[in-house]
Amino acid sequence: MNKKRWRNYALWISIISQVLLLLQLLGHLTGTFELTDIMREDILTVANVFLGLLATLGIISNPTKPNSGGYNL
Numbered sequence: 872m873n874k875k876r877w878r879n880y881a882l883w884i885s886i887i888s889q890v891l892l893l894l895q896l897l898g899h900l901t902g903t904f905e906l907t908d909i910m911r912e913d914i915l916t917v918a919n920v921f922l923g924l925l926a927t928l929g930i931i932s933n934p935t936k937p938n939s940g941g942y943n944l
Contacts, residue, residue: 884922
């Protein structure tokens, strides 16, 4: 596997998102925890603010970096 692929911002954001979804599913299936609608709204708000901040700062997409597709470290 190409090492450059592991240095991709979008890849890491996708992996983190999938891990969080897996934890939510496992918690629901095992009955260890259940997210309420208010908790889901709060988590979504925090995620939107965090990703918006990363995008605004140019961390997620950096068009100024030479020879990159905009998502590489």
